Amino acid sequence: MSIASNVIDENIKLGTARTIxxxxxxxxxxxxxxSDSLFQLSKEIAENYxxxxxxxxxxxxxxxxxxxxxxxxxxINLFYLIYQLLKDDEPDLALKHAKLFAAxxxxxxxxxxxxxxxxxxxxxxxxxxxxxxxxxxxxxxYKFKDQELQYGTITRIFENGKxxxxxxxxxxxxxxxxYEFKGNLHNMKEGQYVSFYTKMGFDRSKNKESLNxxxxxxx
Numbered sequence: 001m002s003i004a005s006n007v008i009d010e011n012i013k014l015g016t017a018r019t020i021x022x023x024x025x026x027x028x029x030x031x032x033x034x035s036d037s038l039f040q041l042s043k044e045i046a047e048n049y050x051x052x053x054x055x056x057x058x059x060x061x062x063x064x065x066x067x068x069x070x071x072x073x074x075x076i077n078l079f080y081l082i083y084q085l086l087k088d089d090e091p092d093l094a095l096k097h098a099k100l101f102a103a104x105x106x107x108x109x110x111x112x113x114x115x116x117x118x119x120x121x122x123x124x125x126x127x128x129x130x131x132x133x134x135x136x137x138x139x140x141x142y143k144f145k146d147q148e149l150q151y152g153t154i155t156r157i158f159e160n161g162k163x164x165x166x167x168x169x170x171x172x173x174x175x176x177x178x179y180e181f182k183g184n185l186h187n188m189k190e191g192q193y194v195s196f197y198t199k200m201g202f203d204r205s206k207n208k209e210s211l212n213x214x215x216x217x218x219x
Contacts, residue, residue: 039068043078050081059085063139069179072128076104080113093138095119100131140215144197151219154192161185166194166213174198176213183218195219 046061062082066075079101086094098116103126105112152168166174176196181188194216201212 039065039070096135103128147197151195174213180214181216193219
C-alpha cells in the first residue's frame with residue numbers, strides 16, 4: 001500500500017472532520033467504509049503515521065481517537081500505541097497507559113505482551129475507570145496544547161437541554177453541545193461561569209462555519 005507524501009491541511013474543522021479524514025485516507029490509497037466513525041478514521045490515520053515514524057502526528061490522531069465516546073474495549077491497542085510513543089521521553093506517563101492497556105487485557109481475559117509484563121505492574125493498581133480518569137487530563141491537555149484556556153458564562157440552553165450558547169469574557173457568543181460539558185449536567189445552567197476551549201464547527205442553519213466551545217468545565 002503506497003502512502004502519498006503530501007497530506008491534507010492539518011486544520012481539521014469539527015463539522016467537516018470526517019470528510020477531511022476520508023480525503024487524507026484517499027490520498028494515502030487506504031480503503032475505508034463510508035460509514036466509518038471519527039474514531040475509526042482517526043485510528044487509521046494514527047496507525048499510518050506510526051508506519052511513517054511520524055511521532056507527533058501519530059500522537060495527535062491517536063489522542064483524537066481515544067477522546068471519542070467509543071468504549072475502552074475498542075481502544076485497547078491505542079493505549080498500547082501511546083505507551084510506545086511516550087516510553088522514552090515520558091516514562092511515568094507511558095507507564096500509566098501501559099497499566100490501562102494491561103487492565104483492559106486482564107478484564108477481557110486476553111494475553112499481555114511480554115514487554116508490558118516486564119514492567120512488573122501491580123494488579124491491584126489496574127482499575128480501568130480510575131486509570132482512564134487519571135490520564136484523560138493529559139489527552140485533553142495535548143489536544144488543546146496550542147490554545148489558551150478561555151472563560152465565559154452560559155447564556156442560553158435550548159429547551160431540550162442538548163445544546164446552548166456561551167458568551168465569552170471577550171463578548172463572543174459560542175455554540176456548544178451538552179456532551180462537551182464535563183461536569184454533572186445538572187450544573188449546566190444559564191448563568192454558570194465556565195472554562196472552555198474552542199474548535200471550528202459548521203452551523204447548518206446558516207450554512208457556514210462557526211466557532212464552538214468544547215471541553216467545558218465549571219470555572
